[in-house]
Amino acid sequence: MTKTTSAPVPVLGTRALNRATLERQLLLRRSSSTAAAAVRHLVGLQAQNVKPPYYALAARLDGFAPEALSRLMAGREVVRIVTLRSTIHTHTADDCLTLRPLVQPARDRELASFRTGLTGVDLDRLAALTRELVEGEPRTMAQLRAALSTEWPDADPQSLAVAARCRLPLVQVTPRGLWGRSGQVALTTAERWLGRPAGPAPEPEPEAVVVRYLAAFGPASVKDMQTWAGLTRLREAFERLRPRLVTFRAEDGTELFDLPDAPRPDPETPAPPRFLPEFDNLLLSHADRTRVVPPAHRGRHWQGNQAYRTLLVDGFLAGVWKLDGQALVVEPFDPLARRARAEVVEEAERMLTVMHPGTSYDIRFGAVRT
Numbered sequence: 630m631t632k633t634t635s636a637p638v639p640v641l642g643t644r645a646l647n648r649a650t651l652e653r654q655l656l657l658r659r660s661s662s663t664a665a666a667a668v669r670h671l672v673g674l675q676a677q678n679v680k681p682p683y684y685a686l687a688a689r690l691d692g693f694a695p696e697a698l699s700r701l702m703a704g705r706e707v708v709r710i711v712t713l714r715s716t717i718h719t720h721t722a723d724d725c726l727t728l729r730p731l732v733q734p735a736r737d738r739e740l741a742s743f744r745t746g747l748t749g750v751d752l753d754r755l756a757a758l759t760r761e762l763v764e765g766e767p768r769t770m771a772q773l774r775a776a777l778s779t780e781w782p783d784a785d786p787q788s789l790a791v792a793a794r795c796r797l798p799l800v801q802v803t804p805r806g807l808w809g810r811s812g813q814v815a816l817t818t819a820e821r822w823l824g825r826p827a828g829p830a831p832e833p834e835p836e837a838v839v840v841r842y843l844a845a846f847g848p849a850s851v852k853d854m855q856t857w858a859g860l861t862r863l864r865e866a867f868e869r870l871r872p873r874l875v876t877f878r879a880e881d882g883t884e885l886f887d888l889p890d891a892p893r894p895d896p897e898t899p900a901p902p903r904f905l906p907e908f909d910n911l912l913l914s915h916a917d918r919t920r921v922v923p924p925a926h927r928g929r930h931w932q933g934n935q936a937y938r939t940l941l942v943d944g945f946l947a948g949v950w951k952l953d954g955q956a957l958v959v960e961p962f963d964p965l966a967r968r969a970r971a972e973v974v975e976e977a978e979r980m981l982t983v984m985h986p987g988t989s990y991d992i993r994f995g996a997v998r999t
């Protein structure tokens with residue numbers, strides 16, 4: 630009897646994963662996509678603060694202007710809502726209505742951690758009352774706390790407001806999020822803001838989102854996607870998709886899934902410098918972040934709960950940056966070679982022209998950040 634053996638599973642090294650991810654993140658070369666198409670392709674943009682989505686698209690799109698995203702937000706074509714990893718994201722209207730139900734299990738887990746402050750609270754009644762309040766008029770969190778505390782005076786006010794956010798898809802209404810405008814956070818339901826009901830989670834189960842995640846962040850493991858989504862128990866969805874996917878191994882043996890026709894560039898493909906905002910999803914969407922964050926730099930773009938704006942050189946995290954008065958200050962983690970330094974300056978000039986036209990900034994290099 631002839632014994633058959635299966636072909637060995639190809640191994641993807643760190644640089645191969647880096648280049649594949651950068652290509653799909655529109656960071657290896659800038660895309661001619663519209664802002665709306667890019668937000669959809671990237672399955673949303675992390676938006677804990679107002680400005681990061683604008684800087685994220687400036688790094689990725691050719692011809693981008695901040696007003697392009699601002700117009701989409703003003704026109705209710707994109708919205709700010711808590712979804713992935715219990716954090717605020719800028720999503721297209723369609724994704725807002727489908728992703729929010731998908732991540733409801735994570736919202737339920739978040740709610741459970743506040744249960745001691747919700748003793749005696751009827752959560753169905755809380756959801757109904759909140760809907761009535763915010764659909765009558767957008768409310769701030771402070772206004773929600775006050776109104777809900779009137780109904781449940783013995784409950785913890787913050788827990789009541791968190792419960793409202795967990796039970797309902799609450800979006801931040803404009804002018805919050807518009808470029809060059811200010812506005813406090815005021816909330817209403819996605820259904821009221823968008824004028825249509827939320828759809829069911831993508832069917833069958835989360836497979837459709839798995840495919841989109843791989844298109845934007847792959848090749849990736851099950852744990853990678855779980856980290857990105859803030860969900861658990863996604864293994865079954867990957868297994869159902871296995872016949873339609875290809876598999877690889879990371880250097881540590883982790884199984885990686887991918888779409889058969891997704892781009893996987895040569896690991897030596899040049900990767901120009903990129904200035905990214907704080908909380909960019911490139912750095913947050915994998916359990917193993919070494920494809921972008923060298924082990925020596927792990928945690929260096931954070932301090933406590935605060936994230937710094939980050940600089941990529943040769944595709945990897947290489948420093949942080951900030952706007953300080955009329956200067957853009959780059960703080961590299963290691964000394965930059967002359968050519969790399971010149972390329973960083975060129976990219977900085979481009980970014981400033983796009984994001985701050987008509988404003989003069991000096992470009993300075995701070996001391997190597999230790």
